[in-house]
Each structure stands twice: as C-alpha cells, then as structure tokens.
Amino acid sequence: MEFKxxxxxxxxxxxxxxxxxxPEKENYQSNIYRAxxxxxxxxxxxxxxxxTIACCEIVGGNVNFAIPLACAIEMIHTYSLIHxxxxxxxxxxxRRGQLTNHxxxxxxxxxxxxxxxxxxxxxxxxxxxxxxxxxxxxxxKAISVIANASGSEGMIGGQVVDLEAENKEIDExxxxxxxxxxxGALIIASxxxxxxxxxxTEDELQALAEYSKNIGLAFQIQDDILDIEGDQEIxxxxxGSDINNKxxxxxxxxxxxxxxxxxxxxxxxxxxxxxxFPNREWFLAELANYLVNRRR
Amino acid sequence: MEFKxxxxxxxxxxxxxxxxxxPEKENYQSNIYRAxxxxxxxxxxxxxxxxTIACCEIVGGNVNFAIPLACAIEMIHTYSLIHxxxxxxxxxxxRRGQLTNHxxxxxxxxxxxxxxxxxxxxxxxxxxxxxxxxxxxxxxKAISVIANASGSEGMIGGQVVDLEAENKEIDExxxxxxxxxxxGALIIASxxxxxxxxxxTEDELQALAEYSKNIGLAFQIQDDILDIEGDQEIxxxxxGSDINNKxxxxxxxxxxxxxxxxxxxxxxxxxxxxxxFPNREWFLAELANYLVNRRR
Numbered sequence: 001m002e003f004k005x006x007x008x009x010x011x012x013x014x015x016x017x018x019x020x021x022x023p024e025k026e027n028y029q030s031n032i033y034r035a036x037x038x039x040x041x042x043x044x045x046x047x048x049x050x051x052t053i054a055c056c057e058i059v060g061g062n063v064n065f066a067i068p069l070a071c072a073i074e075m076i077h078t079y080s081l082i083h084x085x086x087x088x089x090x091x092x093x094x095r096r097g098q099l100t101n102h103x104x105x106x107x108x109x110x111x112x113x114x115x116x117x118x119x120x121x122x123x124x125x126x127x128x129x130x131x132x133x134x135x136x137x138x139x140x141k142a143i144s145v146i147a148n149a150s151g152s153e154g155m156i157g158g159q160v161v162d163l164e165a166e167n168k169e170i171d172e173x174x175x176x177x178x179x180x181x182x183x184g185a186l187i188i189a190s191x192x193x194x195x196x197x198x199x200x201t202e203d204e205l206q207a208l209a210e211y212s213k214n215i216g217l218a219f220q221i222q223d224d225i226l227d228i229e230g231d232q233e234i235x236x237x238x239x240g241s242d243i244n245n246k247x248x249x250x251x252x253x254x255x256x257x258x259x260x261x262x263x264x265x266x267x268x269x270x271x272x273x274x275x276x277f278p279n280r281e282w283f284l285a286e287l288a289n290y291l292v293n294r295r296r
Numbered sequence: 297m298e299f300k301x302x303x304x305x306x307x308x309x310x311x312x313x314x315x316x317x318x319p320e321k322e323n324y325q326s327n328i329y330r331a332x333x334x335x336x337x338x339x340x341x342x343x344x345x346x347x348t349i350a351c352c353e354i355v356g357g358n359v360n361f362a363i364p365l366a367c368a369i370e371m372i373h374t375y376s377l378i379h380x381x382x383x384x385x386x387x388x389x390x391r392r393g394q395l396t397n398h399x400x401x402x403x404x405x406x407x408x409x410x411x412x413x414x415x416x417x418x419x420x421x422x423x424x425x426x427x428x429x430x431x432x433x434x435x436x437k438a439i440s441v442i443a444n445a446s447g448s449e450g451m452i453g454g455q456v457v458d459l460e461a462e463n464k465e466i467d468e469x470x471x472x473x474x475x476x477x478x479x480g481a482l483i484i485a486s487x488x489x490x491x492x493x494x495x496x497t498e499d500e501l502q503a504l505a506e507y508s509k510n511i512g513l514a515f516q517i518q519d520d521i522l523d524i525e526g527d528q529e530i531x532x533x534x535x536g537s538d539i540n541n542k543x544x545x546x547x548x549x550x551x552x553x554x555x556x557x558x559x560x561x562x563x564x565x566x567x568x569x570x571x572x573f574p575n576r577e578w579f580l581a582e583l584a585n586y587l588v589n590r591r592r
Contacts, residue, residue, distance in 0.1 A: 028473060029456040032448050083411060088403035107384035108459055111407065112452055115379060115414065119447040122418045126440045136432040144422045151415040152328050156408055160325040163404055177324060 003286040007050065014049045015041070017067050018074065021124045022117075035105045035113035036120070039078050043096050047219070047291070048187060049074045052194035054287065055208045058280050061198020068128035069142055069193045072121035076150045077186060079117035082110055084159065094237070122147070134197065142193040149189030158182025170248045179220045180213075187216035207273045214270035215288050218263045222292055224249040225259055235296045267292050299582040303346065310345045311337070313363050314370060317420045318413075331401045331409035332416070335374050339392050343515070343587070344483060345370045348490035350583065351504045354576050357494020364424035365438055365489045368417035372446045373482060375413035378406055380455065390533070418443070430493065438489040445485030454478025466544045475516045476509075483512035503569045510566035511584050514559045518588060520545040521555055531592045563588050 022040055025033045049070035056066035085092040085100040086107065093103050102110035125146065129139040148154055158181025165178060191212035195205045226235060227242045228251055242249045250259045270288045274281035314336055321329045345366035352362035381388040381396040382403065389399050398406035421442065425435040444450055454477025461474060487508035491501045522531060523538045524547055538545045546555045566584045570577035 027453075028460075028470070029448065029453040029477075031460065032453065032456045036448070079411075083407055086407065088407060109456070111379055111382065111384060112456055112459075115375075115410070116448040116452045118411065118414055119443060119452060123440070123443040123447050126436055126443055130436055130440065136436055140422055140426055140432055140436070144419070144426065147415060147419040147422055151419050152325065152332070152412040156412045156415060157323075157325040157328065160328045160405070160408055163408075164324075164327065174324070181325075 048190040051190040055191045055194030056198035059198040059200040072125040075117045075121040079114040082114040142196040149185040154185035184216045188212045211270045211273040214266045218266035221250045224251045344486040347486040351487045351490030352494035355494040355496040368421040371413045371417040375410040378410040438492040441488045445481040450481035480512045507566045507569040510562045514562035517546045520547045
C-alpha cells in the first residue's frame with residue numbers, strides 16, 4: 001500500500017471514531033457540542049492519533065484498543081488550540097483559514113468547549129477502555145502517560161513557558177525546554193500510549209518514545225522554517241508571524257542552515273530507532289520523512 | 297467523637313494530600329503552581345471530598361484508596377470556580393473575600409491554572425490509584441463516574457445552561473436541570489466514587505447516590521435562601537446578588553416558604569437513604585443537617 005493511502009485510512013478511522021465520541025446533541029447545552037465539533041473537525045493533520053495507532057500496530061497490538069486513546073489525545077490537542085487562541089492568550093482570529101472558536105461562538109463558550117474537550121478525552125479513554133475489555137493495567141498506564149504529558153509538567157507547562165517568554169530573548173536550552181513541553185510531550189505520549197496499549201516490551205516502548213521525541217522536535221523546527229520559507233497559500237496562514245511577534249525560534253537562534261541540518265539529523269535519529277522493528281517499520285519511517293518534506 | 301471534630305479531621309486529611317499532590321515547584325513554569333495553589337487553598341468547604349471519604353468509610357472501605365479520588369474532585373471543583381470567575385463568564389473580582397485567580401495572576405495564567413487543575417485531577421486519580429495498588433476495575437469505574445459528572449453532560453453542561461439562561465426567565469424544570477448538572481452531578485459523583493472504591497454493593501451505591509443528590513439540591517436551595525436572608529459578614533460575599541443579576545433562583549420561582557420546606561424535605565429524604573447503614577450513618581447524617589443549618 002502507498003503511504004498516502006495508508007495515512008488517509010488511518011485518518012478516516014480516527015475521524016469516524018471522533019465523530020462517534022463527540023456527536024451532535026439536542027439538549028439544553030447543545031451549543032457546547034457544536035463548539036467542540038467545530039474545532040475538532042477543522043481540518044487538523046491528526047498527527048498525534050496517527051502515531052498512536054501506528055505505534056500500537058508496530059508492536060503487534062489491536063488498533064481497536066488504541067483508538068480511544070488516540071482520539072483522547074486529539075481532543076487534548078484541539079482543546080489546547082482553542083484556549084491558545086483566546087484573547088487573553090495569543091488572541092488569534094483565524095486558524096487554518098477559518099474563524100477561531102471564540103470568534104465563532106464567543107469567549108465563554110470557547111473556554112467551556114476547551115474544558116469539555118479536555119474532560120471528554122478522559123471520559124473516552126476510561127469508558128471505552130472498560131467497554132473494550134482492555135487489559136486494565138495497560139489502560140491505566142497509558143492514560144497516566146497521556147495525563148502527565150498534557151499537564152503542568154507537560155503541555156500546559158510548556159504553554160506557560162511560551163507565554164512568559166513573549167517579547168523576551170531566550171536561549172536555545174530554554175527554547176528546547178519550551179517545545180519539548182508545549183508540543184513534544186504530547187507527541188511522545190502519543191507513541192507511548194499506543195505502544196503500551198499494544199503490549200510493547202520495555203525496549204520497544206523506549207525506541208518508539210525516542211522516535212517520537214525526535215520527529216516531534218524536527219516537526220517544530222520545520223514549523224519555524226516554514227514560517228519564513230513557506231508558501232502562504234499552501235500554509236493557510238501568513239508567513240513571518242514569528243518575526244512580527246518577536247518570538248525566539250530555532251531559526252532566529254541558530255540560523256536557517258543549522259536549523260535545516262538539525263531537521264535532517266533528528267529525522268535520521270528517529271529512523272534509526274525503528275531498526276528494532278524489521279519489516280514492520282515502513283509506515284512510521286515514511287511518516288518521519290513525510291513530516292520533514294511537508295510544506296504546510 | 298463530635299461531628300465538628302470528625303469533619304475537621306477529614307478536612308485536614310484532604311488538605312494534607314492536596315498539598316502533596318500540588319506542591320510548589322521551582323522551574324520555568326513555577327507560576328502555574330502558585331496560581332493552582334492560590335485557588336486550591338482559598339478556604340473552600342471541602343464538601344465534595346469529605347463526602348467521598350465518608351462514603352468510602354460507610355461501606356467499610358480503605359480511605360487511603362479514596363483520597364486520590366476525593367482530591368481529584370476538589371481540583372475539578374476548584375478549576376470550575378476559576379473559569380467561572382473569568383471576565384468572559386461571571387466576571388467576578390472577589391471570591392471568598394480574596395481576589396479571584398485572574399485578578400491576582402492575569403487572565404492567561406488563570407485559564408491555564410484551571411486547565412492544569414482539571415488535568416491534574418486525572419493525573420492524581422490514575423497515578424495514585426496505580427501506586428496504591430487499588431483494584432483497577434474499581435478505580436476505572438470510579439474515575440469514569442467522576443469524568444462523566446464533570447463533563448459536557450455534567451458540570452460543564454450545567455455551566456453552559458446557566459450561561460445561556462442569563463437574563464432569561466426559566467421554569468422550575470429548567471432550573472432543576474441546570475443545578476442538577478452544574479453542581480449536583482459532581483456532588484453525586486463524590487458519593488459514588490467513594491462508594492465504588494470502597495467496594496459498595498449495588499444497593500449501597502444507589503442509596504449513597506440518592507443521599508448525595510438530595511443534599512446537593514438542598515445545598516443549592518439553601519444557597520439561594522442565604523443570598524436573600526444571609527449575613528453578608530458571615531457569608532463573605534454581598535447578599536442580593538441573584539436579584540441584582542436577574543437570576544432565576546428557587547426562591548424567585550417558588551417563594552421563600554416553599555423553598556425552605558423543600559430544603560427540609562430533601563434533607564429528610566437524604567437521611568432516609570442512610571437507614572441501610574445502621575450504626576454507621578452518624579457522620580453523613582450529621583453532615584446533611586450541618587449543610588441545611590449553615591449560614592455561609
């Protein structure tokens with residue numbers, strides 16, 4: 001099968017379940033479901049849940065057991081975007097070419113839709129794991145990994161660091177800390193959750209966490225590169241926003257050449273981690289290459 | 297033991313563990329911990345976690361297994377207050393006589409502190425249950441109950457209903473729906489989570505859920521009564537705020553006399569549910585009476 005076809009199959013599988021977990025509802029609070037779904041189905045790349053599914057597959061696990069965790073992670077990612085866009089945070093009016101949640105539904109509902117998506121992530125991860133008759137020790141461990149990655153020592157912590165670094169010069173170590181928490185932690189957890197629920201050995205878990213950490217950082221540096229060299233049309237957002245917002249980026253700190261070299265180096269390291277999965281590594285290997293060559 | 301002494305012992309036990317689960321931290325994101333702790337230790341009544349502990353006890357369970365769930369519920373309650381107070385929501389400057397979280401730390405940190413507390417609730421419920429070697433089936437079921445009660449079909453749903461009912465006349469059924477979701481759901485879950493982790497039978501679980509539902513509604517009606525008849529000094533907030541905000545309340549819909557009768561009736565119903573726990577019911581019985589006779 002071609003990579004793009006396999007990727008789209010996974011994305012369709014994820015979307016089908018997201019649609020099932022967060023349906024439209026007609027009750028007194030139907031507005032919250034509209035707001036949750038608006039951002040959940042706004043055309044995200046589904047990178048994180050795809051990693052979860054693929055890491056469950058590569059260790060020989062049942063992907064039906066991974067799908068609630070995969071969807072939970074996508075809900076957490078989505079809520080973080082809704083809250084990041086709020087006037088008190090980045091104050092963005094558009095995301096992926098459409099109005100941000102608070103511009104569409106108002107600030108109060110946007111805050112609550114974010115809360116509801118974070119909450120729903122745990123409802124789904126727990127309830128669906130019980131329903132599926134999953135090994136509960138694996139389920140609890142996987143949910144723990146997700147929860148810790150999205151909290152104050154993970155994604156939220158990174159968001160705080162980002163917020164407080166605004167209009168400030170920060171060094172490379174500080175910037176890496178920020179990205180490792182703000183985006184890296186949840187991407188690593190995506191791999192770990194899939195591996196754990198799939199029954200990975202300690203070595204397999206370790207390798208997939210490292211793979212994910214490397215492609216996560218490469219992904220972020222590539223984002224910084226695209227913010228300068230990207231095509232506004234393809235990207236769906238204005239380029240140069242980091243410079244305009246005086247944000248420290250990998251490119252501003254290390255220069256364009258070193259940044260590009262780092263992306264290649266991190267990708268190579270990621271691919272190297274897949275060597276313990278002979279004949280099964282192709283999808284995750286292609287995914288790593290796809291992420292570096294992407295233009296949006 | 298006297299009720300007040302037993303209550304304070306439980307509250308101290310809860311505070312000790314909250315302090316352990318959400319410690320001060322010195323790292324790049326130390327501000328988020330300051331903000332989380334500011335609201336978590338702002339003098340809440342700890343009603344919900346006390347119910348969790350007491351319901352675990354009454355069914356003969358180990359309270360050490362209930363404490364992570366109890367604290368998780370208090371964290372969820374606290375985050376909901378932080379987000380409710382935001383300018384886009386109720387826009388309150390003070391709570392319990394001190395500055396609200398966003399007035400103290402700014403809106404961005406307040407939003408993130410709320411997110412972090414909701415997230416931390418699940419980190420603690422999952423991680424500490426694993427550490428304690430709790431029966432995982434019970435733990436997952438209890439966490440499911442909490443997650444569902446705090447989500448879009450529970451507390452957040454109720455908050456949406458409240459928000460959209462502002463400056464609107466709503467009927468008694470609509471008001472009950474709102475309260476049953478906004479505050480009732482989490483109070484009921486407090487009882488259920490304690491009962492489940494304590495190993496309750498189906499009948500015991502049912503009885504404690506009903507007990508909790510009744511005192512939760514009584515508590516809410518008593519709040520509406522105190523907003524009119526309360527003593528501002530003791531209450532720690534201005535009275536008459538519901539009228540000023542043109543909010544539909546039980547008193548505005550049913551009158552003062554019927555509201556007071558309802559509080560008594562609901563309390564009697566709650567006490568009746570405790571009859572299946574002969575010789576063990578005293579604390580929960582006293583708690584029900586304490587809540588109706590409170591003046592703040």
